[in-house]
Amino acid sequence: MNDYYAELGLSRDASSEEIKRAYRKMARKLHPDVNPSDEAADQFKRVGQAYAVLGDPEKKASYDQGVDPYAPGGGAGAGFGGAGFSFSDIMDAFFTGGAAGASGGPRSRVQHGQDALLPLDIELSDAVFGGEVDLTFDTAVVCTTCHGDGSRPGTGKHTCDVCGGAGQTQQVQRSFLGQVLTSRPCTACDGYGDIIDSPCFECDGNGRKRETRTISIKVPAGVDTGTRIQLRGEGEVGHGGGPAGDLYVEVRVAKHPMFQRQGDDLHCSLELPMSAAALGASLPLETLDGPRDIDIQAGTQPGDVVTLKGLGVTRLRTESRGDLLVHANVRTPSKLTSEQADLLRQFAASRGEETPAPKFQSVNQGLLGKLRQAWKG
Ligand SMILES: [Zn+2]
Numbered sequence: 001m002n003d004y005y006a007e008l009g010l011s012r013d014a015s016s017e018e019i020k021r022a023y024r025k026m027a028r029k030l031h032p033d034v035n036p037s038d039e040a041a042d043q044f045k046r047v048g049q050a051y052a053v054l055g056d057p058e059k060k061a062s063y064d065q066g067v068d069p070y071a072p073g074g075g076a077g078a079g080f081g082g083a084g085f086s087f088s089d090i091m092d093a094f095f096t097g098g099a100a101g102a103s104g105g106p107r108s109r110v111q112h113g114q115d116a117l118l119p120l121d122i123e124l125s126d127a128v129f130g131g132e133v134d135l136t137f138d139t140a141v142v143c144t145t146c147h148g149d150g151s152r153p154g155t156g157k158h159t160c161d162v163c164g165g166a167g168q169t170q171q172v173q174r175s176f177l178g179q180v181l182t183s184r185p186c187t188a189c190d191g192y193g194d195i196i197d198s199p200c201f202e203c204d205g206n207g208r209k210r211e212t213r214t215i216s217i218k219v220p221a222g223v224d225t226g227t228r229i230q231l232r233g234e235g236e237v238g239h240g241g242g243p244a245g246d247l248y249v250e251v252r253v254a255k256h257p258m259f260q261r262q263g264d265d266l267h268c269s270l271e272l273p274m275s276a277a278a279l280g281a282s283l284p285l286e287t288l289d290g291p292r293d294i295d296i297q298a299g300t301q302p303g304d305v306v307t308l309k310g311l312g313v314t315r316l317r318t319e320s321r322g323d324l325l326v327h328a329n330v331r332t333p334s335k336l337t338s339e340q341a342d343l344l345r346q347f348a349a350s351r352g353e354e355t356p357a358p359k360f361q362s363v364n365q366g367l368l369g370k371l372r373q374a375w376k377g
C-alpha cells in the first residue's frame with residue numbers, strides 16, 4: 001500500500017486543513033511549470049495521487065480502513081493524472097473540494113457504504129456518568145482476501161470488449177421523430193467498463209463481506225432515551241470496499257429498579273413508618289454515587305422531599321448535574337395489636353387528640369398546596 005500521509009509529509013492524524021495546506025505547498029514547488037526536472041515530475045505525480053485520496057473524504061475514509069484505490073493491481077482506477085494537469089486545474093480542485101476525474105464514463109466499482117441505525121441499550125448509570133458500552137452488530141466489512149478489489153489474489157480485470165470500457169452501449173432507434181441515440185449501461189460488464197477475470201472466492205467479487213463486529217461506544221453523560229449518537233465511518237462498507245457509511249445509534253435507557261428520571265433529576269420514594277416520620281431518622285440510601293445517609297427531620301409529613309443536591313443526571317455537554325429527590329411516603333400502621341392500640345390511645349390522650357378537632361380546609365392549603373411547595377422547593 002502507498003503511504004500517502006508520508007508522501008505529503010504528514011502524520012496519520014493530520015486534519016483536512018493540514019492535508020490541503022501540505023499539498024498546496026508541495027504542488028507549488030513541484031509543478032512541471034515551475035520545476036521541469038524528471039524527479040520533480042515523478043514526485044508531483046505521487047503527491048497528486050496522495051492528495052486525490054486524502055483530500056477526498058470518501059476516499060480518505062476508505063484508505064484509512066486499508067483500501068488503497070491506487071494500489072498496484074487494481075482498485076478504483078486513477079482519477080488523478082498528475083502530469084498533464086494545468087496549474088489552475090489543481091488550484092480549482094481546492095475550491096470545488098473535489099479531486100477531479102469524476103465525470104460520466106463507466107461507473108465505479110467502489111461505492112459509498114450505507115448508513116445504519118441501531119438501538120443502543122444502556123444502564124441509567126451510563127446516562128448519568130457517561131460510559132463505554134459495547135455494541136455487537138452485523139455489518140459489511142472490507143473483504144480481507146481481496147482488500148475490496150473483488151479479484152482473486154494474483155488475478156486482475158480486463159477491459160470490457162462489448163463497450164470498450166465506456167460502461168455504456170449506444171443504440172440508434174428509429175422513431176417517428178427520426179433517429180434517436182440512446183445509451184444504456186453495458187450489460188456485459190454491468191456498467192463498470194471492465195470485467196473481473198476471476199472473482200474473489202470469499203466475497204464473490206463484491207469486495208465486501210458480512211461480519212459480526214463489536215465496537216465500544218463512548219456514551220456521553222446526559223444522554224436519554226431517543227438521543228442519537230453518530231459514529232462516522234462505522235456503518236456498512238460499500239460495494240468494492242468503498243468507504244463505510246456512518247453508524248447512528250439511538251440510546252435506550254433501561255428502567256432502573258429504584259430511580260426514575262425526570263429531566264436532569266432522579267426521584268425515588270422512601271416508605272417511612274409514622275413513628276420515624278414523627279421522631280426523625282437517618283437512613284442509608286445506595287445512590288448511583290455510592291451510599292449516602294438520608295436525614296429525615298422529626299415531623300416529616302407525607303410527600304415531604306429530601307433533596308440531595310448534585311446527585312441527579314449530568315446535563316448533556318456540561319459538568320453540572322441535577323438533584324436526587326427522595327419523597328417521603330409516610331405509612332400509617334394498619335394492623336395494630338391491642339397493646340399497640342392502647343399505646344396510641346395513650347399517645348392521643350397526651351396530645352389531647354382523643355376526639356380530633358374537625359380541621360377541614362380548602363384543597364389549596366392542604367395536600368395540593370403541599371405538593372406545589374415540594375416542587376418549588
Ligand atoms: Zn474478496
Ligand SMILES: [Zn+2]
Nearest residue numbers: 160163186189
Ligand atoms: Zn461493458
